[in-house]
Amino acid sequence: MESPEGANGDGATVDARVPISMISGFLGCGKTTLLRYLLENQANMKFGVIVNDVATINVDAKLIRNDRNRGRDQQLNTTADLTDTIELANGCACCSIKDELFDSLEQLVDLADKRGVPFDRLVLENSGVAEPHAIRDRFADATAAGHPLMKRVRLEGLVTVLDCGTFLADYASRAPLMARPELGEGGNLRPVVDLLVEQLECADYVLLNKTDLLEEGQLDELRPIVASLNPFATVISCVQGRVPLEEVFGSKAHAMVSGLNIEGHHRGAVAAARSQAQGAPQPQDEPASSDCAACAHEQQQGSTSGHDHSGQSHNHTESSGPDHHHHHHHHSRGKGSSADRQETSAAKRFGIRSFVYSRRTPFHPQRLKTLVLRWLPVTKNKATGEAAPPPGPSPIKAVLRSKGFMWMSNSHGTAYYWSHAGMHFEIRDEGDWWAAVPDSEWPQEAKARATVLADFDGPEWGDRRQEIVFIGSGMDQAAICSQLDEALLTADEMQRYRRNWSQKPDPPHKLQ
Numbered sequence: 001m002e003s004p005e006g007a008n009g010d011g012a013t014v015d016a017r018v019p020i021s022m023i024s025g026f027l028g029c030g031k032t033t034l035l036r037y038l039l040e041n042q043a044n045m046k047f048g049v050i051v052n053d054v055a056t057i058n059v060d061a062k063l064i065r066n067d068r069n070r071g072r073d074q075q076l077n078t079t080a081d082l083t084d085t086i087e088l089a090n091g092c093a094c095c096s097i098k099d100e101l102f103d104s105l106e107q108l109v110d111l112a113d114k115r116g117v118p119f120d121r122l123v124l125e126n127s128g129v130a131e132p133h134a135i136r137d138r139f140a141d142a143t144a145a146g147h148p149l150m151k152r153v154r155l156e157g158l159v160t161v162l163d164c165g166t167f168l169a170d171y172a173s174r175a176p177l178m179a180r181p182e183l184g185e186g187g188n189l190r191p192v193v194d195l196l197v198e199q200l201e202c203a204d205y206v207l208l209n210k211t212d213l214l215e216e217g218q219l220d221e222l223r224p225i226v227a228s229l230n231p232f233a234t235v236i237s238c239v240q241g242r243v244p245l246e247e248v249f250g251s252k253a254h255a256m257v258s259g260l261n262i263e264g265h266h267r268g269a270v271a272a273a274r275s276q277a278q279g280a281p282q283p284q285d286e287p288a289s290s291d292c293a294a295c296a297h298e299q300q301q302g303s304t305s306g307h308d309h310s311g312q313s314h315n316h317t318e319s320s321g322p323d324h325h326h327h328h329h330h331h332s333r334g335k336g337s338s339a340d341r342q343e344t345s346a347a348k349r350f351g352i353r354s355f356v357y358s359r360r361t362p363f364h365p366q367r368l369k370t371l372v373l374r375w376l377p378v379t380k381n382k383a384t385g386e387a388a389p390p391p392g393p394s395p396i397k398a399v400l401r402s403k404g405f406m407w408m409s410n411s412h413g414t415a416y417y418w419s420h421a422g423m424h425f426e427i428r429d430e431g432d433w434w435a436a437v438p439d440s441e442w443p444q445e446a447k448a449r450a451t452v453l454a455d456f457d458g459p460e461w462g463d464r465r466q467e468i469v470f471i472g473s474g475m476d477q478a479a480i481c482s483q484l485d486e487a488l489l490t491a492d493e494m495q496r497y498r499r500n501w502s503q504k505p506d507p508p509h510k511l512q
Helices: 031-040 059-069 093-115 132-144 167-171 192-201 218-229 245-249 262-277 293-301 343-350 365-371 446-453 477-485 491-501
Strands: 005-007 013-015 018-024 047-052 085-088 121-125 153-163 205-209 234-237 352-359 399-406 414-421 424-432 466-473
Touching: 018 031, 018 093, 018 132, 031 047, 031 121, 031 153, 031 205, 031 245, 047 093, 085 093, 093 121, 132 153, 132 192, 153 192, 153 245, 167 192, 167 218, 192 218, 192 414, 205 218, 218 234, 218 352, 218 399, 234 245, 262 352, 262 399, 262 466, 352 399, 352 477, 466 477
Parallel strands: 018 121, 018 153, 047 085, 047 121, 153 205, 205 234
Antiparallel strands: 005 013, 352 466, 399 414, 399 466, 414 424
16 A cells, blocks of 8 residues: 655655545535536546435436547547446445445546556545535544545545525525425434534535526625624635635645534634624635644544543434534634635624634533523524514524534533534534543553643643534624623522532543
8 A cells, every 4th residue: 555645856755645626515406517517627636526415316416427438539528437436336435435426436546557557536426415514524523443445545625505595584494395396315313503514614625506597796795794704714605616626625625624623613603703703804815724723633633532532432312412622723714715705804894703702611401401592593402492582682592503512510520512503403422531531542642631621721621611602693792691600600599509510520631
């Protein structure tokens, strides 16, 4: 097996593995149109393609093959040329990643070896309901486990295509995926908006497709919303998937999000919100910054240093609990497209901003439910079991998106994740706080350990905290924080909490 690294003419180390771009988005958003445009205009680059379609008849792969052969000399219509596109026939890539997807990638690598001509990039087109987080995390797991294929390929470039004409309606949707088969076959009870936000946030590039179908002014309203939901991504407007290919799929492509996990996203969102609050400029035409040691380390090591300790997952994801992985500090956005770099001014124009609610005291579950959760702007609140919020004013109703880690007084060792988007809200159990995990199960590499310790606030409570990012238009930050503060334990309650949990102390940790 070849080494994934080599040296360039300057003696610098170069990653020689073939990069993989992953294209996500609902059925009908324009993924295949984008892929067709890429294949028809690939110039001197050689691409291998894997199409993931759970439909009985794989229309997407047939379209790609037709495009690749259209107008070509018949001498080029060889079997070898057709095998550059491989269909995943047995279901969604996020469900079969360890089997058929990896086998297909190996087939493409072997094909390139036999030809003696390596691919410049491999491209995976996901099904409409595929979950990019799951696929990205499986690549990270494979890297951590020493999968031989990971010595030849690397995930580098997450691309999400959004249908501009349907985005806002889908964001406001109350329906589960299974009730919307037009978005992709194989959907389940997961809310449409929940997967939509995952696809948007798990992206290095967000392509606002079908802009020609928008009325005047609509794109200016949509762009700052998308940019606020994913401050790491380069946002590009396009028609029929016509994007600058070298920027998105070539040597200039950046891949910050490809190397993160949920914790990395959280750290970045916190850093972006705090930077905005301090009035720090957000570079719009620079590549994504890698000056953060924690970010750089996780991207080098993969996304496995979250709350999955010693190879054993502590991720107890439920529909009623929070989502906890470890975070990264990203201080700038991705490299911007020349056509779409006015997010900051547009955000100011439309009043979209973000802030971080940060406290080191646990929430009282019942008060949180009574004072806060019942007022969220959702139609179905899994945390309370209630339908629509009751009438009356609430500052939280101005929130577009909120997400982050929670400390609950009735669960000392568990880190919960607050996730709200559109008309959907849930709290998920994301695993154990690092303070509750034995030191032997912590990452042993110095930089990774420093990343964990950066969230500690002394030995008593460790990394337990409230750290929730709020994104919205016209939000009253002081009123939202005041409402949340009312749900925290009082000083007397905190003393009882301290006495109760002192009977079960955390494992000892070296904090320096």
